[in-house]
Amino acid sequence: MGAGAGEPGGVWLRAGGDRPRRERLTRExxxxxxxxxxxxxxxxxxxMRRLAARLRAGTMSLYEYVSGKxxxxxxxxxxxxxxxxPAAPDTPWRAAVTAQAAQSRRVMLRHPWVPALVGTRPLxxxxxLAASERFHAALAATGLDDRRVAAAVSAVTGYVDGYVLKEALWRARHxxxxxxxxxxxxxxxxxGERADAYPALGLYARLAAEGATDFDTQFRIGLDIVLDGIAAQIGGAGSAAVRTGPRGG
Incomplete structure (x- = not known):
C-alpha cells in the first residue's frame, strides 16, 4: 500500500518519487x-500559496514536482x-557526539522552525539518515548494548531538541x-527578595553574578551532564560484554 500524498514522510516512501513533467521549476x-x-x-x-508567490509561479504548478505541503x-x-x-574519521565517541549536538543546535537556531518538525515526522x-547513522555509530562504538545505544540517542537528542526549542522561543520573544x-x-x-521562601533558587542570582547564565554556557554544561551519564554506563552493565546475556544452559 503506497504512502499518501498528505502524509508526513510520504515523499520518502513512495516508490520512484514524484517526477516532474516539465522543467519550468525544479524541485531544488x-x-x-x-x-x-x-x-x-x-x-x-x-x-503552498505563499510558496508559489515566493517563486512567482502558479500554485498548481508546484504539484508537478511535489504531491503537497x-x-x-x-x-x-x-x-x-x-x-x-560529519566528524573527522576516528573521532572519539564523546567528541563526535558533542560536535554533532552543538552543530544541531546551530542549525536549529539558524532555522527556528526545525524543532517543531523533527519530533513530529519520520526523518x-x-x-x-546520514546524520542519524553517524550519531548511532558514535554511540555504538562505546560498546554499549543496543538498548542502551537507543536510549542514549534519545537522551541526547531529547536534551538538544528541548533545550533549543526553549532557547528559540525565548530569543524570538526577546x-x-x-x-x-x-x-x-x-x-x-x-x-532574591524572596530568598527565605525559595533559598535553592538563589543559585540563579549567583550564576548571573558570575556571568554563567547565558545559553551557550548552560547548553555545554547540560550536555556534559547527559554525556557523563552515558559514560558511566560504558564498561558496566551496558557494555558489549553482556550484549548477548549470560551463557549456559
Missing part, C-alpha cells in the same frame, strides 16, 4: 524557496539537516539584548 528551487519561507514565517505561516516540509527539513557536517531523507538583560535582572531581584 522549490525546496530552497521553502526553506526561505519557513525561516521567515515559520511552519504556521507556510502554505507535507512533501515540501519533509524536503525542506532534510535540506537543512544537510548542513550538519527518512538522505541527509537525516530580540533586544538590553531589554532582555533588564528583564533577567528584574527576575533575579524578584527571586
Amino acid at each position: 528551487r522549490i525546496v530552497e524557496a521553502a526553506v526561505g519561507l519557513l525561516d521567515a514565517e515559520g511552519v504556521p505561516g507556510f502554505s 507535507e512533501d515540501v516540509l519533509d524536503l525542506a527539513l532534510d535540506a537543512v539537516l544537510g548542513e550538519l557536517p 527518512l531523507g538522505p541527509n537525516a 530580540r533586544d539584548p538590553a531589554a532582555e538583560a533588564d528583564l533577567r535582572g528584574r527576575v533575579w531581584a524578584h527571586i
